[in-house]
Amino acid sequence: MTAYLRPATLAEAVAARAAHPDWMVLAGGTDLMVNANHRPEPPGIVDLWGCADLRGIVRSPDTLRIAAGTPWLEIIRHPDVNKHLPILVAAAREIGAMQIQARGTIGGNIVTSSPVGDSLPVLLALDASLDLASPRGRRIVPYHEFCTGYRTTRLAVDELIAAVIIPLPDAATHLSWRKVGTRAAQSISKVMAAAAIHVEDGRIVWARFGLGAVAARPIRAVAAEHAAARRAPDAATARAVGDALAGEITPISDIRSAADYRLEVAQNLLMRFVLNAGRA
Ligand SMILES: Cc1cc2nc3c(=O)[nH]c(=O)nc-3n(C[C@H](O)[C@H](O)[C@H](O)COP(=O)(O)OP(=O)(O)OC[C@H]3O[C@@H](n4cnc5c(N)ncnc54)[C@H](O)[C@@H]3O)c2cc1C
Missing domain, CATH: 3.30.465.10 (Uridine Diphospho-n-acetylenolpyruvylglucosamine Reductase; domain 3)
Known part of the structure; x- marks a missing residue:
């Protein structure tokens, strides 16, 4: 026993x-x-x-x-x-x-x-x-x-x-989260992303991006974070973040998703988070 x-x-x-x-x-x-x-x-x-x-x-x-x-x-x-x-x-x-x-x-x-x-x-x-x-x-x-x-x-x-x-994040830190799966409820993630973006006087001071399902372990997207820092949270910065992310992650293809889809979704999520921080 x-x-x-x-x-x-x-x-x-x-x-x-x-x-x-x-x-x-x-x-x-x-x-x-x-x-x-x-x-x-x-x-x-x-x-x-x-x-x-x-x-x-x-x-x-x-x-x-x-x-x-x-x-x-x-x-x-x-x-x-x-x-x-x-x-x-x-x-x-x-x-x-x-x-x-x-x-x-x-x-x-x-x-x-x-x-x-x-x-x-x-x-x-x-x-x-x-x-x-x-x-x-x-x-x-x-x-x-x-x-x-x-x-x-x-x-x-x-x-x-x-x-x-x-x-505890302060009021100048914008938080975002999104899980992308096959359906809205009870699905295993294809990609998920979380962000904390600190904006002061219309500029991103720092950003932390956490990603899941794009590598063997959950990761911080450090190059994308650097691409966001000291810039306005606008479309140009969002594009720079997306480009930086493409250079730092190499997702795999498996039964749940294809590598290129995962990369595109992860880029879109981080870009959206940057733009949302600008709108807040
Ligand atoms: C139907 C179903 C759906 C699920 N959906 C999701 C989902 O959508 N997203 C998701 O992320 N997960 C999901 N899970 C996985 C699971 O529910 C989560 O990972 C949950 O948080 C695990 O917690 P637990 O307490 O049940 O862990 P347990 O099964 O009790 O333990 C998991 C591991 O953690 C260790 N452990 C637990 N507590 C401690 C501690 N304090 N110190 C050291 N070691 C510890 C155990 O030894 C074991 O190795 C799902 C599981 C099922 C069955």
Whole structure:
């Protein structure tokens, strides 16, 4: 029979993780259970669902701290997330249907680290950081450094994600998000993009573009960001952003989409985000 632990606190969860590095760490189970019949049974399960320290959203003057075990539905319904991080709410609304949103957690989406994980471009655009916990203590890792390749991350074998820390954007920062799939509801992304564009006195001071489904991992479009900086958010800048993006991503063709379609859609999304920042 599979061994089973249900820690009530983060300290207990970290101890259980460290004591049993070969056990499955289970949050909502919406990623893990899909493959349950195709993988060997794990020797044990550390079930985080009842861990109170891994649940909830706390606002400080400069950040929102979302505990890693918070399910999407709680994030969608939280007033501070709606007020300050509407693009995270928009992305969360596109994660499966309500049943999946009620169980699936932000930490699970991050650790699964799929190139089509819907929250991940948003975390890049918002410059989120992760609070990681292990018996060695805590460390903060910027999310843009966390994901290293196709479904690989910097999470150590004895670590858990405790929380996601997101700086609160100010009023001059324009946020955009769009997922393009086969249909409006419950589809796997062909391309998704998120942007935070900071505009002062009619000029873009900086931009952060997060993209999904155009590479082996979620990426920041750094060349496109540079193309946007210190320019007006107008049609010429939008074109420069689109051109820069063409030089920095090489999407693949697969069953969901063709490479040239993905590139064109990603360009159109970033160009639209730049123009929207100019209109706001
Ligand atoms: C029908 C269906 C539709 C879906 N649609 C979408 C979609 O549209 N978009 C999308 O992005 N995803 C989608 N998903 C995938 C999934 O729902 C999300 O990725 C969800 O956020 C996963 O969270 P979870 O808590 O269920 O993760 P789990 O399945 O519990 O865990 C996933 C991974 O994360 C690890 N983990 C979880 N929490 C922690 C932690 N705190 N510290 C360390 N490791 C941890 C687990 O060990 C495991 O490796 C869908 C899934 C299903 C079944």
